[in-house]
Structure formats: structure tokens, C-alpha cells
Amino acid sequence: MCGLMGTGMTIDRQTGPLAVSVILPANNEVALIGDCLLALLASDPVPGGVQVVVVANGCSDDTALVARAFAAQFTSREWELVVLDLAEGGKPGALNAGDAAATGRVRVYLDADVTVAPGLLAQLLQVLDVAQPRYASGTLVITAKGWVSRAYARIWRQVPFMRQGVPGCGVFAMNAAGRARWGDFPPIISDDTFARLQFAPVERVSVSAPYDWPIAEGLRALIKVRRRQDAGVDEIAHLYPDLPKNDDKAPFPVSEKLSLAIRDPLGFAIYTGVAIASKLTRHKAQGWSRSR
Template sequence: MVSNPLVSIILPAHDEASYIGNCLRALLASDPGPYRAEVVVVANACSDSTAMVAKRFEDTACARGWTLSVIETETPGKLNALNLAEETARGDVLIYLDADVIVSRPLVSRIAEALDTPAPRYASGQPEVRAQSGFTRAYARIWQRLPFIATGVPGFGVFAMNIAGRARWGAWPEIISDDTFARLHFAPDERERVVARYSWPMIEGFWNLVKVRRRQDDGVDEVASYYPHLMENDDVVPPGKIEVLRLGLSDPLGLAAYLAVKLAVRSGLAESKQSWVRGR
């Protein structure tokens, strides 16, 4: 274990003024346990008040013994934001957090505990999907029960690693899926799913789900193309026919929604390399 370890929470944000306040409020209510903590927000190419909203939490962070810094850049892109944040971050543990995620009180300390080791390690928590529309709720019921989502360490919304793990590559490259790229730098036995939850908003509506699912597939394909050696660490196993049948019998509407999106993606109804859509 590291003596008096520091946890750096890196939070890239592009036009997230409507979400980042709730994200920081929950984060600063966390119980860090024996760990010190700092938050680095990077407001990248924002046209709204994201940076101003984040700066309002500096006093709250200070009162808790944390530090919160806000970096503003006119350069767009999440990967650039991650690189900028890492120039400032000083932590022994690095937690990468999306600005629309709500962490539970124990998540930060349990991730830090899992990564408080000299051996390279990767961690995330237990995701809970937030969905509003009936279609998205139906889709999410099945999606959350897929083996990799239900028991694996996917890392969407929140992923983390220790410094020994981060040393496995240099600057973040310009890729679609940063969480996939990070996760696949670690073998399955180097990843840990901690017993603490976080709330993650799913894209709303059929077409937005199709576009985002296609973009995620593009992200995995991109990693496989540019970094084929990383695919040795891929442990995502599609559900078999029996598993699909079991899901369908327990939730026919959910399975219908899930299969509709999956078939639309396979049919090419969503263009490749889509720009990010919120649909929230």
C-alpha cells in the first residue's frame, strides 16, 4: 500500500452545465476513507457555463480537505481533455469520471482501496442505468442483464487505474472509445468490479440508441484495428441462444427492444463513425 495515497478524479466536460453540478455534488459527498482526494475538471470547448458551475464547488471541496481545479481549453475532444488533466493530476490512483454520472458515497474509497497496490490494476463500480422513455427503459432492462454488464468490469461512465497501470501507455490517442482502450490494457484478472454503485444515463430513444450502439461497435473495431495485441485481453462473450431465450421469456418487451436496436445496427441503418449524440 502507498503511504497516505492521493486519489485524482479526472472529469472531462463538454457543455455539461446541466449535469456537472449534480455530478460534483455527489462526488464531494463521497467518503474517501483514508485517502486524500483531488478533482481536476477540464471544460473543453464549452459554449455554456460548465466551467463556472464547476468553480462554484471549489469552496465545498476545500471544506472537505479536497482540492478542485478547473482547466478551460478551447480545444475540443475528450482525449485532449484527459491529457491536459493528467499534466495536473498528482494521484497514485486515477479515476476517470463522466460529468453526467452520479457516484454513490462509497465508490471512490472502494476503488482507491482496490487500486492501492504496486501491481498494475484497473477498477470500476456497479452501474445502474437511468432511463426516462419507455423504449429505453425496456432496452436497458435486457442490456443490464447481459453477462459482461452484469458481472464484468465494463467501465462506461467511470473507470480507474493506479499509476503502475497508467504507465502501460503514453498520451491518450485520438480514439472513439477511451474506456475500451483503457480496459484492454489490463488482463481480466487485473480488473476489479468493486461493490459500490454509480448511476449512468442511457441515451434516450430508438434512433439515438442505434447510433450510439453503432458508435460503440466502431470504437471496439478501431481498437482491434490499431492495437490488435490488446484484444488478447477482451473477455466480452455474447449471450448464447439459451441465454437469449431465457431473457425473452422473463421480459418479452425488453428483449424485443434490445433485438430491434441490435438488428438496426447490424443492418447499417446508422452511419459509421457517428458524432456523439446525447438524446437525453
């Protein structure tokens, strides 16, 4: 099961609230949670300290147990580790449980398969430690292993929004004034899009520190994840029609697409094929899944 304590919680609490709370939902992430936490522990010094809230949710493995084993390392950094073990799965519920336990004035929402660079937390705190609402993320590094996913990633990382925007895939953060713009995360597919669109483009900031974010492996998984992503955007437009006005997706001109197709015909064919397959099978979209 997800640890030994059912719905238990481990807290190694320091004196007073810390500056940054990292909320880390994890569903059956025993293979990844250790590397994610080690990367956080390797972070540069963060003024005011860091609280990490791991929210194991609906697990059938030892995700929570593995996370709790890092308690001593967090104590040695004078950071705080909270491990929640929820019987019920679901990312929105995990995010809300993490928010309820978090005390930091800056909130960083982190996927368990992400590896952050040492400078990321400190840079996020620097740009978010302001009075006005602000949203931020790091410099996205898309990683893939198989040739199909690598080909897809070559094109995806060149799409104007991915190059010029602040997509927040796998990591997004905001200050207290920004988080106050809504209450609980709703039970929707795309929590990251929902959070990003709470902010106007001028309120979103990208910092230079990178983070590695792996995409789904294989054509079938890519289609499934792309379908879910597209359905999530459609769902937000339907349920929250005022939010898309904050979108800043730059145009993707035909001339630019043609240039990409000429330079990388295989990558462009795979990227386009995944997009078309997603559109044709949108009715099959389901809830949150990374499809590894």
C-alpha cells in the first residue's frame, strides 16, 4: 500500500512557516519519488527555507514510505517534510490536500516525474516574492527516450507557445496574492492550464533555471496524453469561459510549419499525426493520466 500508515501524515516541522511550499502529488510513483526529492534536496540555498508536501494519493505501492525515508535529510537542511497518504486517488484532490497543509507564502506545484535544477526554487522565490499577483515557471527541458517520442519532442519544443510562453508543464508556481484568486482546484483534467489562465500574460514570468520534464513514450501514449491535454483545454473553455482571454498562445504560421516540415520531415509527420489523431478521438478523453 501507499506507506504503512493508511491516511497518516509525517511532519518534521521547523519553527514558524517557511518561505516556499512545494506541493508534490504522487500516485504510484515509487520509482520516481526518490529522484524527485533528491533533486529538491540538492537545491541552492533558499532564503527563508522550504517545505515539501508529498501527497501520495490512491497508491498501491510504497510511495509514501519511500518519501518518509527522506525525513532526516530534510531535517539536516532545516527544511520541512510533510507526507500525506490519501486513500482516494485524483490529482485535484491531492493538490487541495497539499494546499491545506502548506504554509509557504510561495507555492510551487511539482509533478513527481520532474527533476529540478539546483537554482530553480531560489529563482522562483526571487521573482514571486512581490506584493502583486504573479505566476512563474522554470525553463522547460522536454526529455524522451524512444525515437517516436524524441521526434515528437523536437517539433513540440519549437511550437511558438512552447518557445515564447510560460507553459508550466510539470512545474508552476505563484505567490500568495496569485493563489488567492481561486479556492480549491476544481475536479478538472488540466490543473496546470487552469492555474496559468488565472494570470494575464504580463503576470507570468519564466526564470532561467531549467527542469527536466519527460513526455509519454510511444505513439499510442502520445496520442492519449495529447487527447487528454486538448480535452482539458476544451473543458476549461466550457466551464470557465472568462479564462481563455488570458491565453497568449502565439500564432503558428503556415510558413513556419512548412519550414519545420522541410527541416525535420519525420518529426513533423509524427507531431502532426498525433495532433490529428487526438482531434479525431477527442471523445475518448478521460481524466488525469501520465500514460507512462
